[in-house]
Amino acid sequence: MLTTSRGISFLLAMAIAALTVAFLSLLDDATPTLLVVAGVLSFSxxxxxxxxxxxFLIFKExxxxxxxxxxxxKKDLSDISEHSYRTSISPLRKINQTINSYAIAKNKEIETLQKNAVFRKEFIADISHELKTPIFAAQGYVHTLLDGAVEDEEVRYKFLKRAAKSLNNLDKLVQDLLTLNRMENxxxxxxxxxxxxxxxxxxxxxxLEHKADRRxxxxxxxxxxxxxxxxxxxxDKIYRVCQNLISNAIKYNNDGGEVVIRLEKKKNKLHVSVRDNGKGIPEEDLKRIFERFYRVEKSRSREGGGTGLGLAIVKxxxxxHKSRIKVESTIGKGSTFSFSLPVA
Structure with a gap:
């Protein structure tokens, strides 16, 4: 009984009522009716x-x-939401608010760690897949030569050329990774x-004229x-941005398609846009195309020889440069990438 607010309130009210009645009984003109009424009122x-x-100030808090x-x-912080408390005289309310803020911070920290864990798993899987392709290709050509094909001069030259191309792709991938890592840091x-x-x-x-002519x-x-x-x-870096955007517009365009580049001066900004009339990018992929190794078309991921890091580096x-890359795309009609730079 003493562990509830009602039990404690009852005992305190009885004590206060008893003290009140005892005090009033000392008065000469105190009647029994007055003492009863005073006792009941003071108790209530x-x-x-x-x-x-x-x-409300103690037990509830x-x-x-x-x-x-x-x-x-229990690490069950999923349903804890950030909300403001009304000003209260209860110090327990402040303690409750502090604990709630701590729980919210921990919840955000856990969510961040979970996202980082997923990102690390995806990154390791992606980098392993990307490295495996040129390594296995070069290994295949070299082992074929070692198994006897080296005696044929024509085959030897062709296989060594292909192995060199695979190793060049591997070197380009490593260089892009190093560049991206340095930029992020x-x-x-x-x-x-x-x-x-x-x-x-x-x-x-x-x-890129020859690349466009081939398609x-x-x-x-x-x-x-x-x-x-x-x-x-x-x-040099803006050159790389334009090179990547125009190259992608050619690569992911339809054969016989068209790439339109516009350069416009708007107030104190230079606006550059690159539009193609290819297949377009699905809406669910638009938010992820600037991630490392993210490719919209997995089946065509390497036919153009890219590393999958170009758009991440562009971003x-x-x-x-205190700017950002924008993209608009419609399935079946193509995509438009654009950015702005200050006028000198």
Missing amino acids: LSYILTNVTLE ISNIYQLLEKVQ GVVKFHFENFDIKDMILEVIEQ DVLVRFYFDKNDTFDTHADK HILEG
Whole structure:
């Protein structure tokens, strides 16, 4: 009985009523009726006030604290939500609020660790798969030569050339991984300078001309010939951004398709967009295409010789320029990638 608010309130109310009656009985004009009424009133008021105080300021808060502690102990933090408390005179309410904040922080920490664990598993699986392909290809050609094919000069040259290509792909993959890792850790330094981004895009188009011709893809570049397009950025890294976007637009386009590049000056920004009319990207994949090794078409993941890290590197380069890559895509109609840089 003493462990409940009602039991404690009853005992305190009885004591207060007894003291009140004892005090009034010392008065000369105190009548038995007055003493009874005073005793009943003091007991009732004391019981109600004490019970309300204990129930809402102490026992209820202690119960909430126990519930939170049980959830923390069981690591069941999924249904704990962040909410604000009303100002209260109860110190237990503040303790409850502190424990709740701690539980929320722990819940977020657990969610982060779980996401990181999933990411590590996916990354290890992806990197193993990506490394296995060029290694196994080079091994196959070399072992074939060692088994006797080395005597045939034509076969020897062809297999050595293919093995070298596989090793070059492996080297490119490792270099992209190192570049991405340095960017994420903030090790890569950006060397900003003024340059004409129009001329740079023309260089990229010229470099990828043979790739476009092989697939019969027409590359169009639109810009205002009467305007200048000088920007202040890291030229080499922006070159890589444009190279990756235009190369992807050619690679994932339809044979005989078209790539449209637009360069526009809008106020104090230079806006670059690269559009293709290929298959497009499903909506569920749009949020993940900038992740490491994420590929929309698994079956065609390597036919273009990419490492699966290009868009991840593009994203980090543009973030280093206080910009971001945007993408819009419609299935069956193609995709558009765009970014902006400041006018020099």
